[in-house]
Amino acid sequence: MKKDRFGWICIACSVLLLAVALILYVVPLEHWRDVLFMVLWLFGPAVAGAVLYQCMENRGRWAQDQILK
Amino acid sequence: MNIYGIVTVASLVIYLFIGVCSSRSVKNTDDFYVMGRNAPAPLITGTLIATNISTVAFIGYVGSVYTQGALPYITMFGATLASSIFLGLSMGRYIRRMHLYTVPDFFVKRYPDNESVKLLSTAIVLFTMLVLLISVCQGVTVVLCGTFGISRTAALVISLGTITVFTMCGGMKGVVVTDTIMFVTFFVAAMLVAPYLMKALGGWPLGISRGEAALPYVTSWKGSFSTFDGIWQYLEVNCASVVLVLASPQLLSRAFIAKSEKTLGRAMLLQALLFPIFIFTLLFLFSLLPMVRGDLEPTSAFIWAAMNLASPVVGALALAGITAAALSSASSLFQQAAAALSRDIYERYINPTADEKKKMQVSRICVLLIAVFCFLGSTSQDISALGIVYGFLFATAGWAAWFPPLILGIYWKRATTKAAALSMAFGFLVTIGLVMGRTHGLTPSWLAPNVAGLAVSAAVCVAVSLATSAGEAELAVFETMRREDLT
Numbered sequence: 001m002k003k004d005r006f007g008w009i010c011i012a013c014s015v016l017l018l019a020v021a022l023i024l025y026v027v028p029l030e031h032w033r034d035v036l037f038m039v040l041w042l043f044g045p046a047v048a049g050a051v052l053y054q055c056m057e058n059r060g061r062w063a064q065d066q067i068l069k
Numbered sequence: 070m071n072i073y074g075i076v077t078v079a080s081l082v083i084y085l086f087i088g089v090c091s092s093r094s095v096k097n098t099d100d101f102y103v104m105g106r107n108a109p110a111p112l113i114t115g116t117l118i119a120t121n122i123s124t125v126a127f128i129g130y131v132g133s134v135y136t137q138g139a140l141p142y143i144t145m146f147g148a149t150l151a152s153s154i155f156l157g158l159s160m161g162r163y164i165r166r167m168h169l170y171t172v173p174d175f176f177v178k179r180y181p182d183n184e185s186v187k188l189l190s191t192a193i194v195l196f197t198m199l200v201l202l203i204s205v206c207q208g209v210t211v212v213l214c215g216t217f218g219i220s221r222t223a224a225l226v227i228s229l230g231t232i233t234v235f236t237m238c239g240g241m242k243g244v245v246v247t248d249t250i251m252f253v254t255f256f257v258a259a260m261l262v263a264p265y266l267m268k269a270l271g272g273w274p275l276g277i278s279r280g281e282a283a284l285p286y287v288t289s290w291k292g293s294f295s296t297f298d299g300i301w302q303y304l305e306v307n308c309a310s311v312v313l314v315l316a317s318p319q320l321l322s323r324a325f326i327a328k329s330e331k332t333l334g335r336a337m338l339l340q341a342l343l344f345p346i347f348i349f350t351l352l353f354l355f356s357l358l359p360m361v362r363g364d365l366e367p368t369s370a371f372i373w374a375a376m377n378l379a380s381p382v383v384g385a386l387a388l389a390g391i392t393a394a395a396l397s398s399a400s401s402l403f404q405q406a407a408a409a410l411s412r413d414i415y416e417r418y419i420n421p422t423a424d425e426k427k428k429m430q431v432s433r434i435c436v437l438l439i440a441v442f443c444f445l446g447s448t449s450q451d452i453s454a455l456g457i458v459y460g461f462l463f464a465t466a467g468w469a470a471w472f473p474p475l476i477l478g479i480y481w482k483r484a485t486t487k488a489a490a491l492s493m494a495f496g497f498l499v500t501i502g503l504v505m506g507r508t509h510g511l512t513p514s515w516l517a518p519n520v521a522g523l524a525v526s527a528a529v530c531v532a533v534s535l536a537t538s539a540g541e542a543e544l545a546v547f548e549t550m551r552r553e554d555l556t
Binding site for chain 2: 006013014017021025027029037039041043044045046048049050053062
């Protein structure tokens with residue numbers, strides 16, 4: 001079966017995006033704490049979601065098409 | 070006609086063309102309501118973001134961050150994304166397994182044989198969708214009239230006409246495909262305007278550090294709110310976001326159309342990747358706009374920046390983008406309101422034995438009825454930008470009433486039908502009361518109807534569930550949702 005790399009790609013992209021957002025919006029600031037929190041709050045779910053997705057993938061937690069008749 | 074008008078009209082023609090083309094694959098009500106349950110992840114992502122971003126974002130939020138700072142508004146999108154991940158990786162799988170067409174279908178199946186639950190869920194869906202539709206249509210007219218100088222009636226005819234045609238023809242597929250194209254349009258538009266705005270601010274990183282010095286509230290968590298109001302603002306908008314993602318018909322219905330549970334998970338991940346780029350760029354940069362020009366009417370901040378800071382081509386794309394954002398939300402609401410009329414009222418109460426052909430006819434007639442209602446509702450009154458945001462908050466308050474029976478119905482075996490009916494009724498009554506109180510200044514402005522409605526509904530649902538016991542039919546549905554071998 002073909003290996004699904006979607007989760008890994010998303011982990012890489014989400015970490016990269018988070019880093020770019022930190023550089024663009026947090027680094028230039030003197031009072032950066034509130035903005036840092038907001039960047040993490042906004043870009044963090046993608047990182048967490050991608051890790052969770054990959055964990056589910058590794059454990060085979062996806063059911064096939066399941067419809068309640 | 071100038072370049073702004075030409076690009077916007079061209080984009081409307083493209084949406085119409087694609088919407089009508091997608092109608093060729095609509096053969097039955099499954100296709101019309103839920104796209105044959107065969108939607109791939111990118112389309113689900115596109116329609117979710119397009120539905121979520123409307124004139125509320127481009128007019129309401131951009132205007133608000135212009136005067137109050139970005140962080141108290143950006144926070145709500147973190148809640149949106151966290152809820153979306155939860156929906157995609159956990160809750161969505163149970164919802165998909167129930168083979169639903171509309172959100173009231175969930176209540177009818179999970180809490181069987183109860184007229185109160187049926188009636189209450191139908192009343193909530195109709196009431197909230199119509200209020201939100203009118204406020205979103207008002208937003209569309211604000212955009213079209215303000216940008217192109219056309220009359221309110223002409224703006225309504227153009228926007229409602231476009232949406233009605235592709236929703237009538239293509240049903241859910243027409244809406245989802247056009248939504249995705251609209252999402253690409255406004256995403257690209259916002260990304261193209263951002264560098265011009267940054268340049269006007271003084272370039273990166275100078276513009277941001279200068280903005281921090283000139284407008285200190287921009288980097289504060291509470292913006293220009295007081296600490297007390299800031300806390301309530303966070304509570305209200307985050308609560309609204311969670312309810313919107315997990316309980317609003319127009320967003321939750323996207324879980325019904327996914328090809329598989331994995332597809333839904335992927336769609337939510339893509340959303341979590343793309344949405345923050347758009348939101349942070351749009352809202353954070355526009356909170357610094359007062360440094361460029363501080364005397365703008367807040368609601369026209371985006372339109373002003375597009376027409377005055379960007380090149381004409383980018384500005385034209387930006388205006389097409391804002392029109393796309395307005396239309397995409399309206400079309401999703403249209404589709405869901407029409408589905409509520411046809412599925413939850415016609416098929417459930419008027420003619421339960423209707424054949425496929427009749428159901429299709431009625432579904433299309435319902436789209437037309439909704440269009441007429443919106444036209445009449447939007448022409449007969451004037452509404453401010455604040456009214457548009459209030460319409461949105463009122464609708465989320467209505468969904469907060471059915472949020473606890475929805476979530477507990479999925480995750481808690483002991484949730485009972487009686488508890489669902491009572492929690493919906495009490496939650497909705499509290500919500501309506503507080504919305505009226507807030508509108509007429511009778512209740513404190515910080516007392517958010519959605520937070521109060523959610524709290525009351527949750528308390529009633531838990532208390533009554535503990536006091537009563539679930540019947541065999543309720544337990545059977547709960548167990549069936551958990552079976553992974555259903556095909």
